[in-house]
Amino acid sequence: MxxxxxxxxxxxxxxxxxxxxxxxxxxxxxxxxxxxxxxxxxxxxxxxxxxxxxxxxxxxxxxxxxxxxxxxxxxxxxxxxxxxxxxxxxxxxxxxxxxxxxxxxxxxxxxxxxxxxxxxxxxxxxxxxxxxxxxxxxxxxxxxxxxxxxxxxxxxxxxxxxxxxxxxxxxxxxxxxxxxxxxxxxxxxxxxLDFDTLKIRKEYKKRDNFVGYIGRLDEEKGALNFVRAIPEIMKEKDDLEFIIGGDGWLRDEIEKYIRKENLGDKVKLTGWIPHGEIPDYLNTLKLVVLPSYTEGLPNLMLEAMAYGTPVLATPVGSIQDVIKDGETGFIMQDNSPECIAENVVRALDHPDMECVMGRAEALVAQTFxxxxxxxxxxxxxxxx
Known part of the structure; x- marks a missing residue:
């Protein structure tokens, strides 16, 4: 140094x-x-x-x-x-x-x-x-x-x-x-993170089958790629529902795609989520997807891990310093719709999700x- x-x-x-x-x-x-x-x-x-x-x-x-x-x-x-x-x-x-x-x-x-x-x-x-x-x-x-x-x-x-x-x-x-x-x-x-306030509010097993994206609806965040992956995910897991929280340049295009593919009953667009309300969503989801092209160190990833919500992300920025595939979360090779869909299914089918969540929570509590x-x-x- x-x-x-x-x-x-x-x-x-x-x-x-x-x-x-x-x-x-x-x-x-x-x-x-x-x-x-x-x-x-x-x-x-x-x-x-x-x-x-x-x-x-x-x-x-x-x-x-x-x-x-x-x-x-x-x-x-x-x-x-x-x-x-x-x-x-x-x-x-x-x-x-x-x-x-x-x-x-x-x-x-x-x-x-x-x-x-x-x-x-x-x-x-x-x-x-x-x-x-x-x-x-x-x-x-x-x-x-x-x-x-x-x-x-x-x-x-x-x-x-x-x-x-x-x-x-x-x-x-x-x-x-x-x-x-x-x-x-x-x-x-x-x-x-403020670990006095970051408490798991809803046990993972009691959560409904929601998969979510929270962030800017911009090209570099891969938001549209995630939406385009939903039809492929539904072929394997038709009991899932999806939450997309955020706003940005791609919102209109995302809304058009949802209408075109008749996904309105399965996908909820919340608009921008104030930071104080993010815990409510993270305690609802069974998986958070971060399909970014470029990142630094996303705070949402750390908060999700603290709330016991598994994270699936691309290997960009500092993400791989925190997420080890199958140990503290899940890494996908790229953010193509096909790769996102394949890895969402893989993550949700992981046989020992409780251990993944436990290791992730312990890591952020010790490090951040x-x-x-x-x-x-x-x-x-x-x-x-």
């Missing part, structure tokens, strides 16, 4: 977190990061929020500076707005970051101008990369990599200027093309604690 020599007392350390754009799915990781940093430093947060996103970010008691960011389906307009957001946040940073010892960039994209501001101010910079914005944007908008060339250039320079890059898993170094920065990459996560996450971030920032 690369050491950052910050010789500050615990009482006087100040951190500035720059995070954008904050979507609904981004809210929990950002809140967790703030709570971790607040335990040993004075925290300021500069965040670009997506307009009308109903983001449930808990930043109470923290000095927060927000900048509105309008989303769009036009990727070129999106890039222009993203660059404008960098300028607006940089202007705030020029004032706010002067009082910080460390600037922590909690984001996926370029953020070159804010990093330059931090460098001019003489601040140490840490970049936490929760997911690959280039992969996600390309998938969501179905565009070629060349269209993202401006962001790729910004991101490459910003990585080079950062003092440290934080990833969720060593596997992400190659997956996200960060091999040239290996000497300043360290592995950590801001994920922790507030104490462990806080100690790791203290290590990263240095001797406080």
């Amino acid at each position: 690369t050491d950052i020599p910050i010789k500050m007392s615990r009482e006087h350390l100040a951190t500035c977190v720059i995070a954008y754009p904050v979507s609904k799915a981004f809210a929990t990781p950002l809140s967790n990061t703030e709570k971790i940093l607040r335990s040993f430093s004075d925290v300021r947060v500069i965040t670009g929020t997506i307009e009308d996103a109903r983001v449930e970010t808990d930043l109470s008691g923290v000095r927060t500076y927000g900048v509105q960011h309008k989303t769009t389906t036009n990727v070129f307009v999106w890039i222009l707005r993203y660059l404008l957001l960098e300028v607006r946040i940089s202007l705030i940073m020029a004032k706010v970051a002067q009082k910080a010892d460390v600037c922590i960039f909690f984001m996926e994209g370029g953020a070159l101008l804010p990093v330059l501001i931090a460098k001019v101010l003489g601040k140490k910079t840490i970049r936490v990369v929760p997911s690959s914005i280039l992969k996600e944007t390309a998938k969501s908008h179905k565009i070629k990599r060349v269209a993202l060339l401006p962001l790729i250039c910004l991101q490459t320079i910003a990585y080079a200027l950062s003092d440290m890059i934080v990833l969720y898993s060593p596997d992400l170094i190659k997956e996200w093309g960060l091999e040239k920065h290996k000497n300043k990459i360290c592995i950590a996560h801001e994920h922790f 604690t507030y104490k462990a996450a806080t100690e790791r971030y203290k290590e990263i920032i240095g001797d406080i």
Whole structure:
């Protein structure tokens, strides 16, 4: 691990977190990061929020500076707005970051101008990369990599200027093309669960035969692939019903497919599920499916495991660090509808599901604690 020599007392350390754009799915990781940093430093947060996103970010008691960011389906307009957001946040940073010892960039994209501001101010910079914005944007908008060339250039320079890059898993170094920065990459996560409130509310055997997907209805999440797998699953298990919780660009297409295949009696679309209601759904399901093309470390996976709900996921991001096939969950080779269908049936037919659930619950209870996450971030920032 690369050491950052910050010789500050615990009482006087100040951190500035720059995070954008904050979507609904981004809210929990950002809140967790703030709570971790607040335990040993004075925290300021500069965040670009997506307009009308109903983001449930808990930043109470923290000095927060927000900048509105309008989303769009036009990727070129999106890039222009993203660059404008960098300028607006940089202007705030020029004032706010002067009082910080460390600037922590909690984001996926370029953020070159804010990093330059931090460098001019003489601040140490840490970049936490929760997911690959280039992969996600390309998938969501179905565009070629060349269209993202401006962001790729910004991101490459910003990585080079950062003092440290934080990833969720060593596997992400190659997956996200960060091999040239290996000497300043360290592995950590801001994920922790409140095990005082995470209690199994309904025993697995007493649950109805529901299989579910909860997340954004976007291309990179494989949501449509999951819906297209349902007819194949029904051929093997016609007693199943399906819950799809989320919202996104693909909602209309998913609704059309459900009507076309006459699946209305078997599939329920809930819309976006507020984070506080997710436990109700996880305690209903017999299997959660995460068919993503790209991931960081999905919080939903950890919560499902804590609630005794088996998880079937693709082998991307940090997922295989947590899920071992047949031991703590189930891994499928890819997210094609055929592969999803085959593995949903395989998982539900597992002869010792209680043991899989028990090992999964024990793993997250031991690994994803507030104490462990806080100690790791203290290590990263240095001797406080």
